[in-house]
Amino acid sequence: MxxxxxxxxxxxxxxxxxxxxxxxxxxxxxxxxxxxxxxxxxxxxxxxxxxxxxxxxxxxxxxxxxxxxxxxxxxxxxxxxxxxxxxxxxxxxxxxxxxxxxxxxxxxxxxxxxxxxxxxxxxxxxxxxxxxxxxxxxxxxxxxxxxxxxxxxxGLGEAGARPALRVTYRLALQALPLTLVLFVLFPRLEAPLWNLGFEREAAMTGMSDTMEPGAISELVVNGEGAFRVRFEGAPPDSGQLYWRGPVLWEMDGRRWTQGDAPHESPRPSELVAASEPIEYEVVLEPTRQRWLFALDMPVTAPSDAFITPALQVVARQPINALRRYRVRSVMSYATQAPSQEVRLLALRLPDNITPRMRALVADWGAEAQTEWQLVQRGLAFFNREAFHYTLLPPALGANPADEFLFETRAGFCEHYASAFALLMRIAGIPSRIVLGYLGGEDNDIGGYKIVRQSDAHAWVEVLIPERGWVRVDPTAAVDPSRIDRRSASRLLGANASLRFSIDETNGFARFARSMRLLADTLDATWQNWVLDFSTEDQLALLDKLGLSAFREYGLAALMMLAISLTLAVILLALSRDNPPQDALDALYARFCRKLARAGLPKHHHEGPRDYGRRVTAERPDLAGPVGRFLALYIPSRYSASASPQNLEQLRAQLRDFAPKEPGSPLSLKRSR
Amino acid sequence: MPSAAAHRADRRRDGASGQGASLRGRIAGRVGRYFESMLRRVPMGSDGVARVGARQIYILPTATGMTYGAVMLVMLLGSLNYQNNLGLLSTFFLASVAIIAMHHTWLSLLGLAAQVRGGPAVFCGETATFEITLHAEGRRARYDLRARSDDKPPPSLQIAAGDQATVKLGLRTARRGQLELDKLTLETSHPMGLFRAWCYVETDATTLVYPAPAAHAPDPSHDAGDDRRPHRHRGEGAEDYLGSRGYRPGDSPRHIDWKAFARERGLLVKEYGGDEGQDVWIQWSALRAGDTETRLSLLTRQVLDATEAGLRFGLRLPDGMEPLARGASHTQRCLKRLALFSHA
Structure with a gap:
C-alpha cells in the first residue's frame, strides 16, 4: 500500500x-x-x-x-x-x-x-x-x-510539556481581556440565519403539545429545571401558581390535541374583570417550541410574542436558546364569553363514549341546578370514590377514559384532566385541557422560584355562563390520603415536586435539598451572566453609555474601540522589555527574607559582603551556607551576566537554606 | 563530476544574460528586481550588527493559521446562528489567543541582533558557509528562530534572554568570486505556528569561492608556445649555487646578487639548484582554451597540482601576477587571484 x-x-x-x-x-x-x-x-x-x-x-x-x-x-x-x-x-x-x-x-x-x-x-x-x-x-x-x-x-528547546504549558498559560492569560471585550460587545444575531431542522428531533425534554396517557409521566420523572421565575413583589401562594402552556381542544378517543384551535384574532383584552396584575420575569430553558409559560391569566405579552385567544403566550420563533421574558398576569379574572363556534369545538366528543359514562353524568345532571353545581358534583365524585393518585398507573387499553373512570381508578393529572373534561362535555359544559406547570420551589439563596419538568401538570377549564372560562383542577380533588407518595419519592428522590410532600425530617435529605438549591443558584448566575447575555443586554449597556441612538453601529464602533484599546494595553505590557525582576535579584531578595525571618534583617546601607560578615559574626552556625551563597552570588552579580548553571546552583542552595531562630525553634522571642 | 556541472550551470547563466534571453525572461527579471528593491531589509549598524526594527518585520498566517482561521469562522457562524453564548465565548477565546500569539510571533523577531561572517573559502560547486550569530539582546528569550537563504527547512534554535547562538548556513556555489549572502531571512513561527514572521537581513559578509579545479590540466612545464622563456627552470632556485645570470623581471629580490650590483656589474641573479629546486610558472597565456572559465579552472588545477608536488611556483594572469613562492598562504593568494580574476 x-x-x-x-x-x-x-x-x-x-x-x-x-x-x-x-x-x-x-x-x-x-x-x-x-x-x-x-x-x-x-x-x-x-x-x-x-x-x-x-x-x-x-x-x-x-x-x-x-x-x-x-x-x-x-x-x-x-x-x-x-x-x-x-x-x-x-x-x-x-x-x-x-x-x-x-x-x-x-x-x-x-x-x-x-x-x-x-x-x-x-x-x-x-x-x-x-x-x-x-x-x-x-x-x-x-x-x-x-x-x-x-x-x-x-523550537522551545527543552523537552517535556513544561515550556509549552508555560507559553500556553501566558497566552491564555493575555487573551482573557480581549475575550471578554469580544464577548460583551460582539453583535449577536436576533434570529438564526438558517435552521438545520431542530424541530424534527425530539431530543429536548419539555412540554409536548398533545396529551395522552404517559405523555406527562415521562416529564414528571424528570428533575431538570424548566424555568426560573423572579417576582417583582411578594409571590402568590404556591398552590395558585398555574403556569399556563398549550391549550388542547380536541379528543380523538385516546389523545388530546390542539385540534382546530379557534382562529379568532387576539383582542386587546380577553378579560372582562381582573385583579391588580402581578409582574414577574421568567428565564425559560430552551424547549424548541414556542410556548412561553405564564401564570393564569397573562395580560401583557413580552416583545416578540403574542397572546392567543385561548390566553396562551406564544413566541414568534421557537425557543432554541435560553429565553428571558417579563409577563404580567392577573390572579383572579373573568373571561369574555366565546363565540358559538368555540363553544361547539369545546363540546365535541370522541366516538368512544360508553353508556356508563353517559349514565354517570346523567345522574349528576339530575341533581345539579346550575353548571357550576354540576362541576362541583364531578369533583366530589373524584374525591368520594376510591381514586388514587400515583405516578405508576396501571396500563390502559383502547378506551382509556372509560377504563380509568370505572376500573383502574389510579393515575395522575393527565388521567384526571382528560376524564373530567370528557365528563363535562358529556354534560354539555364546554371544556378544554390546559397543559403547563404547577407550583415551583423557592430558592431563598438565589431569591427566585424554580419550576422543574417534574412540576408538569394538566388541568381543565370549563365554560360557565357569566364567568367565562374557569379553571378546575380535578387532580386536586383526590383525597390526600390516596396520594401514592412512595412512587414519587422512588422515581424522583430529592427532585420530587413539593406537592408530593415527601418527608424531609431526614437531615441528609434536607442537606441534599439545600445543596441542590445552592447548585441551582450557581447555575442561575451562570445563566444570567453568560448563557443569557443577549442583544438586549448589549443595548442596555449602550444606553448606559448614552450611545443607544446608534444601536448596532454604536455597538460595532464601541467594540472596535475597546478591542484596539485592550490590544494596545496588552502590547504595551508585552513590549516592555524587562520582566518585573531579574532572576538573580529575586534569589537575593529571597535569601534576605529568609535571614530576616530568622531575626537578621538586612540594613539598607549594607551590601551583600557587609551583610554576610555581620550575619556570620552574629550567627557562626550559619557561616557555612551564607558564605557559600554569597561566594556564588557576588561574582554572578557583578559579572556581565549570570550563567544559568550558577542560577540553578543558587536556587538549590536557597532551597536547603532554612535558618532557625537562635535557641529553641519553638521560642517566640525575636532576637531583634 | 561537480566541476563540469558547475561549468554547465555557468554557461547557462551566461547565456541567459546574453542575447539569447527571451524578452519575457528579461521582463520577469526586471519586475522581480523591482519588487526586491521594494522589500525592507534590516540595515546593518556601524558595528556590523543588524538589529531587527519594527518596520522591517513581515508577518503572514501560515497554512496552519489559515486552517485555524477557517475553523474559527465556522465556529463563529455556528454559535451566532444557534445563539449559543458559550460557543461564542470559546470562539472568542481561541481567536483572542491567536491574536495574542500573532503579537508574540512578531515580538520574537523585534530587537533581535544578527551578525553575519563569511566562512572559509571553498571551490565552486562545494557548499559555502556563513556563520550567523544571533544575539537576544534585552530580556526576552527567543524561540523557534530559523535563518535561511533558500527554501531548505533550517533547524530552529532558541536563545535565552541576553544569550547568543551561532548558526551555520550552507550555500551551494555555482560561480567563482566573492559570494555574497544576498538574501538572508530570519524567521519564526513561535508560539503556535499560526503566523510566520520574517525579515530580510542586510549583510556585507562574503565567502570567497575559488574556481572549480579542472579534472586534469596540462603540465605547466610543457612549453605551450610562449617561447620568451622557459616556464620551468629545472635546477634553479634552491640550495646549491649554480652560477649567475642576468636579471629578469619576476625574479625574487632575495636572489639578486647585491654585492655584484654594488660593484657595478649590473643586476645579476644567483641561481640555485637542489633536490626541491623546481620553479614553475603557471601562466594564463600558456593555455589555449578559449573560454575564460575553462582556462581559470585549468589554472586552478595547475596551482593545486604544483602545491601538492611541493613546487615553488608563480602565477601570471593578464591582470597581474604572483611571484614565485611556496606554502599554503601563497597557494591561497594565487587561488584568490584566480577567483577574483576579471578579464578587462
Missing part, C-alpha cells in the same frame, strides 16, 4: 500522536452521553485501535481499511439518526470523522489539523450541554489544544 511520502522533519512523533489522541478523547467524552450507543461504540473502537497502534504500529489499519472504516462510520451515523444534518446527526458525524482522522496522523500537518478541529468539537458540545461544569471542563480542553499547538510548533 503506497503511503504518503513525508519529509523527516514533518513526520509525526509517537508522543505527539499520543497527546493528540488523548486530546480528542477528552474532547469527545462530554458529547458521548448525547449520542446513540452505536456511534459511541464506533468511537470507542477507533480510539482503541489508535491506542493499540501506538504500542504495535503494525496493527494500524492501512489505507484501504481506513476508507472502509470511513464508510462504516458514516453508515453507522446514518443508521443511528437517519440523517447527517441537524444537531444530533451532525454532532455524531463530526465526532466520527475527527476520530477517524486519528488513524491517519502521519505528518505534523495532520496533527495540527486534528488539534484545530477539536475547537469545533468544543463548540458543538455546547449545543447539548451548557452547564458550568461542562464549560469549565471544555475550557481545560481548549487550553490543552493551545498547548498542543505550541508543542507541535516546537
Amino acid at each position: 503506497p503511503e504518503r511520502r513525508i519529509p523527516a522533519g514533518e513526520r509525526a512523533k509517537p508522543s505527539q500522536v499520543l497527546w493528540t489522541t488523548l486530546l480528542v478523547i477528552a474532547a469527545c467524552l462530554p458529547v458521548m452521553p448525547h449520542l446513540r450507543w452505536q456511534v459511541n461504540a464506533f468511537l470507542a473502537l477507533v480510539f482503541a485501535v489508535r491506542l493499540l497502534g501506538l504500542r504495535w504500529p503494525s496493527a494500524m489499519p492501512g489505507r484501504g481499511l481506513r476508507i472502509l472504516l470511513t464508510f462504516a462510520g458514516v453508515a453507522n451515523c446514518l443508521h443511528g439518526y437517519h440523517t447527517l444534518a441537524g444537531q444530533d446527526g451532525g454532532a455524531a458525524l463530526f465526532a466520527t470523522m475527527i476520530t477517524l482522522k486519528l488513524l491517519e496522523l502521519d505528518s505534523k500537518r495532520d496533527l495540527r489539523l486534528t488539534t484545530i478541529l477539536v475547537g469545533f468539537l468544543i463548540v458543538v458540545q455546547f449545543l447539548f450541554d451548557e452547564s458550568f461544569s461542562i464549560a469549565a471542563y471544555l475550557g481545560v480542553v481548549s487550553l490543552g489544544m493551545i498547548a498542543l499547538l505550541v508543542k507541535l510548533n516546537g
